[in-house]
Amino acid sequence: MPLAPDLSRRAILQGGGALAAGLLVAIELPWAAARADEPEPTGKRFNAFIHVAPDNTVTFTLPAVEMGQGAFTSQTQCLAEELDVALDKVMTVPAPPDQANYGSPALVVQATGGSTTTMAWSGPLRKAGATARAMLVAAAAARWQVDPASLTTENGVITHAPSGRTIAYGAVADAASRLTPPKDVPLKDPAHFRLIGKPVHRIDTPDKVTGKTVYGIDVMLPGMKFATLMASPVLGSKVGSVDQAQAMTVPGVRQVVVLDDLVAVVADNTWAAMQGLNALAIEWAPGSNAGLDQAQLWAGLEKAAQGPGVTAKKEGDAPAKLKDGTLFEQSYELPYLAHAPMEMTNCVVHVHDGGCEVWTGTQVPGFAQAGAAKALGIPPEKVTIHNHMIGGGFGRRLEVDGVVKATRIAAHVDGPLKVIWSREEDIRQQLYRPLYNEHLKARVENGRITALHHRVTGGSVMARWLPVAFTNGVDSDAVEGAVDVPYAIGNRLVEYIRHESAVPVAFWRGVGPNGSIFSVECFIDLIARKTGSDPLDFRRAHLEKNPRALGVLNLVAEKAGWGTPAPPSPHGARRGRGIALMNAFGSFLAAIADVAVNDTGDVRVTRLVIAADVGQVVNPDTLEAQIQGGATFGLSTVLFDKITFAGGKVEQGNFNDYRILRIDEMPVIEAHVVPSKENMGGIGEPGTVVTQPAVANAVYAATGVQLTRMPIDRALIAKGA
Structure with a gap:
């Protein structure tokens, strides 16, 4: 089938009438023959990240991997900001295996994950851009025999205003590359940013839309x-x-x-x-695993949770304070989860x-x-x-x-x-998010939690994947959301119990804070409601020493209309509104969810409002998209998702039984960002983490039932409190 060279994906989709008639015609797309071709860095190399070609094109070797999170654009913004080039003059290519040059400052190894890309690379990339710019300016100054301080740069062009001379980067790249890179090059004052902090359109979108992107x-x-x-x-x-x-x-x-x-x-x-x-x-x-089933896996986890733990955090003397007084105690359990990305x-x-x-x-x-x-x-x-x-x-x-x-x-x-791999193989033969048991016990005095004991039990991903982060028997990821809670409590003990089963475990979006923050936020709602306190006010009472956490909590309460009735919904007669707060990945988020629950226990999330303080922002559009994408991931998880075993086999195999939120189930998601000059935090995973307890707490508010094993149990909800 002859095709125009500029054939777009839209044109292909618009020609889909034949599909409705049951006919599938295989066509060879015009770019298919070149799909394995990859651009090679061209021009003079200034450092591990930058090549400048004679035609003024900059090739940027991206240390982070693009997987939909926007690293391709945001990190290019950071480099181009300091180099003073236009984004459309930058060609971005993925980094090869090279721990020395591209090992993540945050993860120790060369890896993209943990919502660390912006935190880890924005600084080094800005420095790389500023260094290359200084070398180019020095080369131009030497050619013209002028003071480098008299030169300015803009869009890849160096200008000497007193004489009116200009020269493109490419023309001096060769000479500049032979100079010794200067040390401690000053970075731009944020007041002069052209790209950082601006809502730049994603530069990888055009090729994705036309099908040219090579996955x-x-x-x-x-x-x-x-x-x-x-x-x-x-x-x-x-x-x-x-x-x-x-x-x-x-x-x-x-x-x-x-x-x-x-x-x-x-x-x-x-x-x-x-x-x-x-x-x-x-x-x-x-x-040996032919008899393995889910009940056995839950029982093994619960038994392990009763055993001795390793101290991950100790403040004051929580066990002594928890011997008497008004005590609350609850366990929360989270299932194995598959990743289920669209690209198998x-x-x-x-x-x-x-x-x-x-x-x-x-x-x-x-x-x-x-x-x-x-x-x-x-x-x-x-x-x-x-x-x-x-x-x-x-x-x-x-x-x-x-x-x-x-x-x-x-x-x-x-x-x-x-x-x-087939979709079934991809779901049934991977490594899963660990099964977690989170046990919490607290003492409440005069409306405040004065002692908290939190025990995290589950398999350790860090012990296998990054042993250096598994120290003294503690998985640093598994306890992240438990060790650093935003609340001022006074007496705290956090313990970790490693429990391995035959099921292989791996990192999953939101990682350890998925379990620890979910349990903390649900437990706080339990205490608030049983003591007759408003869940928002109860949290505020513990945040006098944490202005950033209080800021996102107040903002989300304002935007969501906390304290007003949840709006009516055609999806169910029982309505509820739930709140959750988190700090992890260097960021602070708060979420409020509105839910409607019908008599059969079906839950619809009708609105989700999230406020975020992630420090300095590189690209506001990407930030909002990541909050919404993470929240959608979290909605699927709290409402539907689990991996279970019977006879040693995974029982789920495709999207019919491992449910992903469908388009008609998607609520309105509002994202509000707190302006901040704090250090950059991560955002790829926090939306997933904070959404789950907000929804669970909304279901609790609607039904009087607090669910302690996720995902939500429709049979229990249908019965009500």
Whole structure:
């Protein structure tokens, strides 16, 4: 089918009438042949981040990975601000595996996650831009024999006002690159910012809209074959036997690869590979987890929560204060969760000439390189990683199991191989957000909490992923929202109990604060309501020493109309309004949710208002989008999501039973930002964290039922208090 070279995705979608009639026509998009091409940095290199070409184009090597969170734009803003170039003159490329130059100052390793990108990289990138600018100015000053202080820069052009001379960066880039970089270059006064703090349109949007963006799943190479795979449905079981006969009769199927723990079918296209996999007769060897079920997992966690804990935080003497007086006590439990990004796990691997090339989207290019090298038994430097944008990560791409499995399969295949997981495989064979038990006990005197004991029990991701952050038996991530609460309490004891099961665990959007902040905020609502206090006023009474937390709480209360009746809703007769507060990831957020509950226990969130103080803001548009996106993720979680096991198998497999919020269930989400000059905080995950307790507390207000195991239980809600 001949296509115009400027064919847009909209044009393709508008031609979708044939789909409604049941006809699917495969077309080759005009840019498909070049989809694996990646721009190489051009021009003179000034530091690890900047190349300036003779045509004045700046190539920016982005240390953070773009996965929808806006790093591509916000970090380019920081660099371009200090370099004094226009955004449309900057070409951004992903960083290769290089811990020395691109290791995150916040995460120790080369990784994108934990809402740390802005906090970690804005400063270094501004410094890199300012340093390169100073070198370019020095080169121009030397050429003209003038004082560098007499020169100004704007949009990549250096000007000497007294003589009227101008010169583009590209013309002096060669000379500038030979200079010794100056130390301690001053950064711009925020009063003179052109880009930082401005609502800049995302610079990656045009290519996404026209389909030109190369995600990992888009990579096409000459002579490439396609594969899909299956591991045992029972956790940890191995391959017993495989009958390949029927699979090899499927048109397009070329090969079946049988490994000890998985089976893959290699074909001319993904559809043939999927059909071939369905035709295989596989017998799985029985494993030790065949009897594993969810009740057993909950029981094991609850038993572990009764055991000894390791102290993560100690202020005063909480145990002594909790021996008598007015005491409150409650446990909260949070389930395993899958990441379920729209772009399923995929990887292209070409093993050849004693080395290996990998095309994928990963949050940890260094880990991916090391994982592929280990699978092949070769040095890491023989593995080349071509990193791409990610179609949603949420922590899933902090793991490299997809790269490792693809590499192991590709080692048995001639030529490049694209391995794509099915949605079911992606949900059933990943690493999950840990199961958590959070037990809290508090003493209340004169309307204030004067002692709090918080025990966090769950599997440790840090112990495996970043052992340096697992010290003295404490997982620093798991207790983050418990150790640093915004409230002034006086006597606090936070303990951590590590409990591992057969289920592998990983980081998930919101990470540890998902559990700890959820439990703290629900527990505060429990105490407030049982003591006859207004939940907002009760929180305010504990925030006299925390003006930033009080600021977002007051703002959200004003914007949401706290104290006024929740508006009527056609979705249910019982209405409720809930509030929650958090500080984590260097940011402060408060949320108020309005819910409607019908007689069958169905919950609709009708409005969600969030106030945020994230310190200095790079891009207000991105900030608002991340608050809304995180909140949507949190809504799905508190209303629907859980991963459960029966007979050693994950019971969920697709969006029909692992529910993501649907468009008709989406509430109005309002985001309000507190102007601040504080240090930059993170925002990719806080919206997810603060939304969940706000919704749970709204359900409590509507029904009188506080749910202590998430997601919400419709049967309990239907019964009411």
